[in-house]
Amino acid sequence: MSEQRFGEFVVVRKDGDGHVAELVLDRPKAMNAVSSEMARSLGAACAALAADGSVRVTVLTSSNDRAFCVGADLKERNSFTDAELVRQRPTARAAYTGVLELPMPTVAAVHGFALGGGFELALACDVIVADATAVVGLPEVSVGVIPGGGGTQLLPRRVGAARAAELVFTARRVAAEEAHGLGLVDLLAQDARTGALELAGRIAVNSPVGLRNAKKAMRLGQGLDLRAGLEVEDAAWRATAFSGDRAEGVAAFNEKRKPNWPGE
Numbered sequence: 001m002s003e004q005r006f007g008e009f010v011v012v013r014k015d016g017d018g019h020v021a022e023l024v025l026d027r028p029k030a031m032n033a034v035s036s037e038m039a040r041s042l043g044a045a046c047a048a049l050a051a052d053g054s055v056r057v058t059v060l061t062s063s064n065d066r067a068f069c070v071g072a073d074l075k076e077r078n079s080f081t082d083a084e085l086v087r088q089r090p091t092a093r094a095a096y097t098g099v100l101e102l103p104m105p106t107v108a109a110v111h112g113f114a115l116g117g118g119f120e121l122a123l124a125c126d127v128i129v130a131d132a133t134a135v136v137g138l139p140e141v142s143v144g145v146i147p148g149g150g151g152t153q154l155l156p157r158r159v160g161a162a163r164a165a166e167l168v169f170t171a172r173r174v175a176a177e178e179a180h181g182l183g184l185v186d187l188l189a190q191d192a193r194t195g196a197l198e199l200a201g202r203i204a205v206n207s208p209v210g211l212r213n214a215k216k217a218m219r220l221g222q223g224l225d226l227r228a229g230l231e232v233e234d235a236a237w238r239a240t241a242f243s244g245d246r247a248e249g250v251a252a253f254n255e256k257r258k259p260n261w262p263g264e
Contacts, residue, residue: 006048007041011063018054019204020197023099024061025121031067034117035076036088039095046098053263056208057200058102060125061109061193068109068134068192071116074143092117096149100124103212105203109196110134110185115173120149122185123158126215129199130185131192134176142171157222159183208263209245213237 002014009027014020023045025032034042049058062068072092080088099106099121108114108122110130119136122128130136138147138155146152147168156164159182167174167184179185189195203211217236221229240246244262252259 004048006045007037009035009038010041010045012045012049014055018052019056019208020200021049021052021055021058022061022197023049023058024063025069026063028062028064030070030073031064031113032062032069032118033073033075034069034071034092034095035073036091038073039091043091043094043098046095046102050098050101050103053208055104056204056206056211057105057107059107059109059193059196059200060099060121061196062111064112067112067118068114069118069121070113071118071120071140092149096120096124100150100154103215104208105200105211105215107196107200107203109192110136111192116140116147116151117149120147120151120154123154124150127187127199128185129187129189129192129196130176130179131189131195132176134179134185134192135173136179136184137171137173138168139171139173141168155184205258207240207245207249207259207261209243209261210240210249213240 001016004012006012011024011026013022013024027033027038049055077085106125108125108128110122110128112133112135114122114134114136116139119138138151140147152168155167163182174182174184176185176188180188187195213236217233221232224232244264248259248261
C-alpha cells in the first residue's frame, strides 16, 4: 500500500495494484471540519487522482471515529470579514467540485456525523455506504446560510424536489435507518469503511475505460430528455467500443479467463 499526504489534513492511500484509492479526510481533532487549508488540500488531492489513470475507484473516508465530516469550519468562518468570505468561496467550491468531477466511480463511507458540507461531500460521490452510526443532514439554514457545496442541486436529484425541500428547510438530522429508507444513503454496512472498500473492490475488477465512460454517460445525461440522453450514451459507447479494454474484454470472455485490462 502506498500513501501520499496533501497538506496536513488529507491523505490518499492506494491498494497494492493501485486500482482502489482511499481519499482520507484527516482532521480528526476538528471532526474534519473543512477549513480553507483543508479545502485546498482536498482540491489538490482530487486533481492528482483525476490525472491518475491507474485508479479505477476512489473511496472517500474519514480518520475520525465519530464523524465523516461536520461541514464547514464555522470557527474559521466566524473570523472572516465579508471580503475574506468572498475570497475564500472559490477555494471551498473547488474542494466539492473536485470530488464531484472525479472521472472514476466514487464511494463515500459515512461513519458518524455527515452534516452540511460533510454530507455534500458524500452526495458528490456516486454511491454512499453508511453504517448504524451515521447521521446525515443539511442544517445550513439553521445558521443563516444555505447549502453551498452542491446540496441544493444534488439532493433533489437523489430524492426528489419535495423530499429535499423538507430536509433543507427543516435543517433536521437523519439517522442511518431513516436515511437509507429515504435514499439519502444507498447501502448499509456493519462498518462503513469496510463495506465501501469491499464495494470498491467489486467495481475495480471491471474495465477502467468502461467504468469512466459509463460514469460520464450517466452524469452528462442527467436532466436531458431521453433522445438527447441516448446521444450522450452513444458517444460514450463509441469511446469505449474501440478501446483496448473492449478488445481485451471480448478476448478474455472467449478464452474463459480473467481480463488483463490495458486501461486505454
